[in-house]
Structure formats: structure tokens, C-alpha cells
Amino acid sequence: MLIGSDDLGDLSGECEYCGTDLRYTYAIIHPSWGAMVVGTDCCDNLTGTMLASEHHEKYLKKMERRKRFVSSKRWKRIRSGGEWLIQEGLSVFILPSANKFLIRMGSVEGAARYDSAIDAKLKAFDFIESGEATAFFIKRGERERRRSDQQSKRGKSADDFAKLIEQAGLSVPQRLPTAIRRK
Numbered sequence: 001m002l003i004g005s006d007d008l009g010d011l012s013g014e015c016e017y018c019g020t021d022l023r024y025t026y027a028i029i030h031p032s033w034g035a036m037v038v039g040t041d042c043c044d045n046l047t048g049t050m051l052a053s054e055h056h057e058k059y060l061k062k063m064e065r066r067k068r069f070v071s072s073k074r075w076k077r078i079r080s081g082g083e084w085l086i087q088e089g090l091s092v093f094i095l096p097s098a099n100k101f102l103i104r105m106g107s108v109e110g111a112a113r114y115d116s117a118i119d120a121k122l123k124a125f126d127f128i129e130s131g132e133a134t135a136f137f138i139k140r141g142e143r144e145r146r147r148s149d150q151q152s153k154r155g156k157s158a159d160d161f162a163k164l165i166e167q168a169g170l171s172v173p174q175r176l177p178t179a180i181r182r183k
């Protein structure tokens, strides 16, 4: 059974099954061998699945896309400093900020500061690629919709209140509460 995978960044690992030097490792639990850390091929063989090799292929493709994203020709220079592009429908800005860099997506500025524009771009890529960005903006959109719903409800009750005053034959006071004046 495959329980996890890791990219060590270099060949610092070793397959506990065949002794090969590894960069990409998989933690498995084998019914007769117990828990062990193995390479892609041994993981496939020992689990009798293609999980490790499929995961590995997907992982390498993602790393390739990540590299392409950072050096993409789609990045456009901003005259006041920084760069921007549109990725999956989101406008992504990498902006200089006090010798560091920050990410802005749409109108939302991230709180984190990065040492280089490349670090910021990698972070932006991961944020979008993982689906976190989409989830964030969906949630934010819902929050804003709820807020404007509440506002329109408030507006309606203010209208009703003004109507009641009129019906009662009273003059509408000069200084109305904010919610009513907004009408």
C-alpha cells in the first residue's frame, strides 16, 4: 500500500528494497516487508500497481509547467515596476515592495513578501495549480454576494419605513439614519 511520496531535491535517498540512490521516494507498507521507503519502480512492483510511476509522470509534468510559467513570455512588464500575466482567467501581478516582491491576484494583495520575483512566481503557480486560488475567489465572491444581498435587504426595509412614515401622514425627518438616507 502506497502511503506517501517525496521529492528530496537530489539523489540523497536510497531504496530500501534494491539499494538504488533516489531522489523521488515513496513510503509504502508491504504485507510481508512492513513499512519501507522505495523508488518508483520498486513501489510499482511491490504494490502491484502503477500508482508510483503515474504519480511520478504527473509530478514531472507539473514541475515542467512550473518552470515554463516562471520564464513564460506571457509575463508583461509594468512600467511602474513588476510584471503581470493572466493565468487560468486570473490576473497575476508580481510587484516590487521594499526590496522584496509580493503577489497580487485580481484586486487582492497577498500578505507574504518574497526575496525574488521568481520565488513569488513559483508561489503564485502553486497557489493556482493546487486549486487554492479558485477556491479562495469563489469563497470571496460568495461573501461579497451575501454582503450585497444584506445591503439590498436593508435598503428595502428603509424604503418600507419611509413609506410607513408617509402613510402615517408624518413628514420624513431631515436627518435620517444612514441606512435610510442611502435610498
Ligand SMILES: [Zn+2]
Binding pocket: 015, 016, 017, 018, 019, 020, 038, 039, 041, 042
Ligand atoms: Zn528499488
